[in-house]
Amino acid sequence: MAKLQSKYDVRPIASTDGMIVEELDTELLIYDTARDKAHCLNPAAATVWKHCDGQKTVEELQALIAPEAGAADSRDMIVGCLRDFQRRHLVTGTTGWLDSERQVSRRELLKRVSVTAAVVVLVPLVTTIVAPTPAAAASCLAGGATCSIGSQCCSGNCSGFTCGPPLRPRGRSPRNS
Amino acid sequence: MAGQQIARMLSGAWRVAPPVLDFDRNLLDGVRPQLLASGTAGLVWRKIRGDQSMTDSPVADVFRDWYRSNALNSARQQQAIAAIFSRLTENKINPIIVKGWSVARLYPELAARPVGDIDLYVAPEDRAKAEQIVRKLPDFPYHVDFEHLALALSKDTVASVFERSEIRELHGTPVRVLGAEDNLRLLAVHFLQHGGWRPLWLCDVAVALENRPPQFDWKRCLGDDQIRINWVESVLVLAHLLLGARIDDTPAADWIAEFPQWPRESILEKWGRLSIETVGQGYFPPVGSMLKPGNFIRAIRHRWDDSIRATVEAGGRFDNSSRLPMKIRWGLKRAAQFYFPRIEH
Numbered sequence: 152m153a154k155l156q157s158k159y160d161v162r163p164i165a166s167t168d169g170m171i172v173e174e175l176d177t178e179l180l181i182y183d184t185a186r187d188k189a190h191c192l193n194p195a196a197a198t199v200w201k202h203c204d205g206q207k208t209v210e211e212l213q214a215l216i217a218p219e220a221g222a223a224d225s226r227d228m229i230v231g232c233l234r235d236f237q238r239r240h241l242v243t244g245t246t247g248w249l250d251s252e253r254q255v256s257r258r259e260l261l262k263r264v265s266v267t268a269a270v271v272v273l274v275p276l277v278t279t280i281v282a283p284t285p286a287a288a289a290s291c292l293a294g295g296a297t298c299s300i301g302s303q304c305c306s307g308n309c310s311g312f313t314c315g316p317p318l319r320p321r322g323r324s325p326r327n328s
Numbered sequence: 329m330a331g332q333q334i335a336r337m338l339s340g341a342w343r344v345a346p347p348v349l350d351f352d353r354n355l356l357d358g359v360r361p362q363l364l365a366s367g368t369a370g371l372v373w374r375k376i377r378g379d380q381s382m383t384d385s386p387v388a389d390v391f392r393d394w395y396r397s398n399a400l401n402s403a404r405q406q407q408a409i410a411a412i413f414s415r416l417t418e419n420k421i422n423p424i425i426v427k428g429w430s431v432a433r434l435y436p437e438l439a440a441r442p443v444g445d446i447d448l449y450v451a452p453e454d455r456a457k458a459e460q461i462v463r464k465l466p467d468f469p470y471h472v473d474f475e476h477l478a479l480a481l482s483k484d485t486v487a488s489v490f491e492r493s494e495i496r497e498l499h500g501t502p503v504r505v506l507g508a509e510d511n512l513r514l515l516a517v518h519f520l521q522h523g524g525w526r527p528l529w530l531c532d533v534a535v536a537l538e539n540r541p542p543q544f545d546w547k548r549c550l551g552d553d554q555i556r557i558n559w560v561e562s563v564l565v566l567a568h569l570l571l572g573a574r575i576d577d578t579p580a581a582d583w584i585a586e587f588p589q590w591p592r593e594s595i596l597e598k599w600g601r602l603s604i605e606t607v608g609q610g611y612f613p614p615v616g617s618m619l620k621p622g623n624f625i626r627a628i629r630h631r632w633d634d635s636i637r638a639t640v641e642a643g644g645r646f647d648n649s650s651r652l653p654m655k656i657r658w659g660l661k662r663a664a665q666f667y668f669p670r671i672e673h
Binding site for chain 2 (some may be wrong): 171172174175178180181184189191280281
């Protein structure tokens, strides 16, 4: 009984250090700057993550998602969701407890809950997405990049097929006055 | 032609309610490499997200991922911009941010446009100190560029550029952006300076144009230099002809019927040629690929054939006259740059 009690005392905490969080449409996007990984949380997963405040118990979090699903299903959903979070370093405070919980694959869970179609959209899902790259809109190449002419480089200096430092003396204006 | 399809795909994509897309998923798949390479994936997603026949396709997932990535990168860069402005103003340097985020904020959502470098304008006497401060920023993930404004703002004094600039707040930090007139002129000239190779930059012009404030002063935007007027108006006409930007109430409206055909053809040809390998390298192929004889000849032809850059480099007008003298002049200049890279040309 004591062991069961300890399971229900788990209060996950969302990791926010070094995380950039952005709501987009109905999704929540999280970029882990330390690991250079980006994640996309569907609305159900976003609800859970936002409520991982170190105060709410797993039971309370479970109540937030898919109340229409049966108790066993919603239990499996919250466990799967927290497992996803833990694997992606999005929560703390769940280590140990999750290992002791029954593991249900997402496919199995979706198959089970799809009997009630309305519930499917409420299954929390976390996916890994393309990590943001600053290069996508750049109009010039940074130092060290491969180049063939000077105008490709931000410095204006392409030497030996590599962007080098600016040739102009520092502090001198290009053409402004 | 791929370039035309890209133009169709991006038409009006910067608006709050983008026009309905007349495009099927096979066509989208056909120009996917160019669209991804052009930095317009977020804009494309905005156009297709309401069409289930498109969003059901795996092709669409790529665009949605880039849209999401744009959102995160914008959020990340906003923190970086606020940090850099704080640091520079602490050191009594007053920067203006141009392009990048300063344009992305004009789109209906930041996820529509990717952001890359941080382009800053500072008074010439502050530049060395500003560069030094930026270099010392720990783990700063963005390239900061102080080089970009010469041509577009060369006729203005630093004081007048600052006088017309505006303050926006970003994470509680005041961030200075160009006045609407200077911004539009800069975007237009920047598009030409780079030969018009990136459709995103023409979308930038369109969004700045259609979101200009009611008190927008065309005289201030165009100035009185006839060449610069010609360049800015040319880009406005191109934004209209290629992307459907609304220019009927601008000074460029009268020019649409007489506008030369060659700039449009040159740009569409470049857009059709975009590829992931050339991202960040303009429309030039990577050096490695030029070792193959076929690619080498093609690269030489593309360089020679860039009438837009030849015109800008020569300080010429966009009109119906021959581009040949400008191309020859530019070709010689580039040959000199290649063989004598350490001499200023």
